[in-house]
Amino acid sequence: MNISKEQLDDLNAVITVDINKKDYSDKVDKILKDYRKNANIPGFRKGHVPMGLVKKQYGKAVLVDEVNKLLQDALNKYLTEEKLDVLGNPLPKEKEGFDWDADNYSFEFELGLAPKFEVDLKSKKAITQYKIVASDEMIENQLKTIQKQYGKLISQEAVDKDSLVRGTFTNEAEDIENETTVSLDAIKGKKNIDKFVGAKVGDTLTLKTKGLFNEDKDVMAALKIEEDKAKDLDVEVEFTIAEINKQELADLDQELFDKLYGPGNIKTVTELKERIKEDAEKQFSQQADQQLLNDITEHLLENTKFELPVDFLQKWIRATGEEELTEDQAKDEYEKSEKGLRYQLIEGKIINDNNLQVTFEELKDFAKDLIKRQMAQFGQNAPEDKELEDIAARILSNQDEVKRMSEQLMSQKLLDFYKENAKLKTKEVTFDEFVKEVYK
Template sequence: MNITKKDIDPLNAVVTVNISKDDYSEKVDTILKDYRKNANIPGFRKGHVPLGMVKKQYGKAVLVDEVNKILQNELHKFLTEEKLDVLGNPLPKNEAEIDWDAGDFSFEFDLGLAPEFEVNLKGKAVTHYKIVADDEMINNQVKTIRKQYGKLIAKDTVEKGDEVTGTFTSEEKGIEKKATFETEIVKGKKQLSTLIGAKVGDTITLKTKGLFKDEHDNQRYLGVDHDAAHGLDIEVALKIEEVNKREMADLNQELFDKIFGEGVVTSEKQLKEKIKEDAERQFEQQSDQKLLNDVVESLIENTKFDLPKEFLQRWIQQSGEEVLSEEAAKEEFEKSEKGLRYQLIEGKLRAEHKLQVTFEELKDYSRDMIRMQMAQFGNMNPTDEELDGIVGRIMSNEEEVRRLSEQLNTNKMLQFYKENAKLKTKEVTYDKFIKEAYA
């Protein structure tokens, strides 16, 4: 047995594995003798079949199988011991040329090697958005709460500020959708004037162009798909079935206790502070996801290194269930190249900064997650025995372990980027964040 590596360039190498007859013959002979003991061949008693006949019938298949086992084991061992950071898997180079009747064999494999590079964390500064809940948002939320917990008063005639329930229909577009909406969301003056004064039981005709302030409301209230909702310009009939005026709830202790629990909030000021706190906590998740996406893009753009593209395209071509064409493999590589580059960057950062997730960290993360979930259902002080039992069940579920590991990995990388990447903080309202981040 002899294995050698020849470097073609910094990203490509060829490994040659030489296997001699001495490496496999004893094992092959043992297997064939076992075959002989159990072979059932007409004309011979079990266990008395001539060895030469067994070799003729099974020898080639056993030899090929045993040599391939040795080959795979030794190749894996060599790559591990030499600490070769390979991309994809070794590709056989000369398998079509192997003469299985020869006693000794020489196998060659192409390797694609991971590049050497330094991660550039200090390129162009990435914006880290701090999203704040402004007064308008907080006041709107207070208004929504008062409406949600207020009283509905049935009416006969539509006035401004009322809630209207009815069924929209259009034979042309196949629309038949029951909906409840407030008159405040109606944009068109003619449509609003048609609606105001209408009575329960009336059927009125409305034009959809400019009907609602947001065209996405066409999707919500008329039941059309997303594409049809934009620029929809037809007439619809609305049969009015209910008209209600919503009397808003008073901001008093009874309302505060109903929403937040007894004594948690005791004034309108505290209510607004709580709304602001809860909103900004939710905004932080969106801000963090945007930051992570932008840092990843920045790292890919600013960390320069070459890849063994030709090797990787050949590996993609041959590694699937079906062999791809060269053109399809090239297209697939181009789609996955950015992802591969980031995998290499992230892997290097994890190794250099010891960011790998440990089993104990995963257990602690699971425990904290369970504790929060139990608190949502009123169990504020679960026992250690309860937590250990649930954590144990989670740790025995491979799919759950993988999912939680990915979450924890992401959290660790995000925290690392917050502390080490070049960032600039920008304070914005939620509406401005949406415009800037997803324009």
């Protein structure tokens, strides 16, 4: 057997594999002899079928199968030994007049080669790393939400500006009939609020949907309609009052603190505000980190230039697709996937050049931490070391879980690497400022 490579250019090559009769003949003969021993052919005793008949019936199929096995093994071994970084898989070239009745065979495969390039994280313009802080207003709002959640409802005879009013919105023409609870805080404009104030159970109010609520989402929820309809809906609805309550806020006392965070962990309102701020900023840091990853990804894609073997990749997409594709369809598929392929190559180079591999010990520690966090969420103590090891082992026996955790760990390794090596500038913002700036 002989294997050779013809380098067409930096990104394309052709491998030729020549297979001689002596490479496969012994294996084929052995298999056919085994077939002869076990063949059941009418008119012949088992094991006494003439070899000529066995070869005629099975010879071509066995030959093709064995040559293809030799071919794949030799090709894979060659790619590994030569350390060829290929994109996709080798594509067999069609050969006119190929003859399986010959003794010697020659096969050609097209290769698409990964490009050589360098990655530079030190851009001229620094990438923004957001630090999202909880504003005083956000903390106060969260405090108020907690008080409402743990407070109680007090029945009222008539609606006032602080009331929660349960009732049913109806409009027969628009097929609206929905029971809901309305907070007067959500009602827009003095004119609308005045219609509610003073009303009693059993009263029916006539209201215009346009300009009734401060937010479109409140219109959707109150009338149970889709967003597109809620945005421009301008009709009269009737609201029949079934119940009027007032929310009495829970006291900010030790009883509430203990309900929220366990006995004795929070002792003052100041400590509660600090905890709310801490918890909120932990969540914000995850969003900030994800945005940093997104921004660095875009930076790397824009600033890491290299060519790809486009023709080969489009041909490979056609050859390996689940459905048969035209050239134009393959081109469209390539264009959709090109950005992802480019980033895979960039990320792969960063991982390899900086030895950012995920080890089994890291995976095991990650699984243990995950178990302890999940148990803590349900108020359970972490298990003993032996039990923890056993649970982690069960998780790591699931390949899907291993893949998912490996991706999470690698994402964290890349994030840490970027924070240490990329040119960053820190910008402190509130969550509202972050949303406006990032999502515009």
